[in-house]
């Protein structure tokens with residue numbers, strides 16, 4: 001089985017190296033092939049998603065991705081910016097379903113900025129639509145403002161849109177995920193203001209007829225952001241659009257103690273997928289050897305479970321992560337008094353050692 005390894009920029013190579021170490025320590029040997037992506041792709045081949053990298057990702061059974069982005073590339077034209085690499089991979093591989101599970105490991109209850117009683121026992125799943133919405137809608141750009149008080153000035157604009165089929169397929173993924181959990185689904189929208197999201201809501205209601213065993217509720221995104229920090233355990237599965245899902249999943253990350261703990265799976269219709277931590281390239285800590293590699297290691301576990309059919313290996317990795325946390329090992333982002341501060345590599349080594 002072949003896995004494409006795309007480390008990317010910033011802390012990407014540091015954290016992916018730890019996940020690779022863990023994969024190599026499993027009984028089964030996987031064929032791992034690396035390629036540059038993001039700023040690293042631009043530096044090597046003049047494009048954030050070089051042809052060879054895309055071809056490797058397409059040919060592989062799964063993709064393990066680090067992170068892309070570096071401020072030194074922020075002034076490049078948009079098509080050449082590192083972030084286009086991950087957007088291009090999602091679009092080219094048809095990865096429309098992004099699963100971001102926010103689980104609080106009991107040992108990290110004190111690491112969250114929220115009170116332990118608010119977050120302890122937290123286990124929610126955010127399902128973010130990943131290839132539509134304002135992220136990909138056309139037209140977009142900067143033009144001359146056609147009317148109103150700012151007529152004649154330049155204006156920036158984007159297009160929010162969702163086709164019916166795009167909403168239906170992500171809704172099915174969400175209802176089916178809810179069926180395997182507590183059978184509660186919250187669809188997050190902004191139907192009170194946006195046409196796109198009134199349409200979203202109507203279609204989700206229509207799809208819900210196929211899933212009478214799942215309790216569906218609707219929530220506006222502003223309220224959902226508030227409820228996520230007020231009473232996050234009230235949620236089971238959340239389904240939402242691309243942009244709202246991006247924002248809400250970063251908020252949910254803090255419930256788990258740190259964004260360095262939140263893995264993700266981005267899946268196509270056949271469960272082929274790309275696996276990456278939900279966080280970015282963290283240029284502020286890159287090269288210091290202090291980034292938390294657990295979100296990436298847990299993403300590798302999701303890869304084994306969802307795309308490679310190796311649930312028992314995934315369990316081993318997840319149990320190893322629980323074990324290192326129980327041993328009191330903490331990277332700086334989740335460190336608290338009475339625990340042992342370790343760097344990126346030490347954390348990776350500890351997970352390898354803890355594999356049962």
Ligand SMILES: NC(=O)c1ccc[n+]([C@@H]2O[C@H](COP(=O)([O-])OP(=O)(O)OC[C@H]3O[C@@H](n4cnc5c(N)ncnc54)[C@H](O)[C@@H]3O)[C@@H](O)[C@H]2O)c1
Pocket residue numbers: 011015066067068069070071083086259260276278279280281282283284285290291292293295333
């Ligand atoms: N999928 C991706 O590749 C992805 C996702 C988000 C942001 N980005 C890009 O990353 C760059 C930086 O973006 P940002 O600063 O808004 O978000 P970020 O997620 O990179 O960092 C936000 C904060 O969280 C911290 N952090 C992130 N991951 C961490 C980890 N594993 N361990 C410890 N601390 C961690 C960072 O140090 C920073 O303080 C930008 O270029 C952005 O476009 C890429």
Ligand SMILES: CC(C)[C@H](C(=O)O)[C@@H](O)C(=O)O
Pocket residue numbers: 069083086087246278280
């Ligand atoms: C880097 C960026 C394009 C990306 C997104 O907005 O989807 C990131 O924030 C994420 O959450 O994966």
Ligand SMILES: [Mg+2]
Pocket residue numbers: 246247250278
């Ligand atoms: Mg994001």
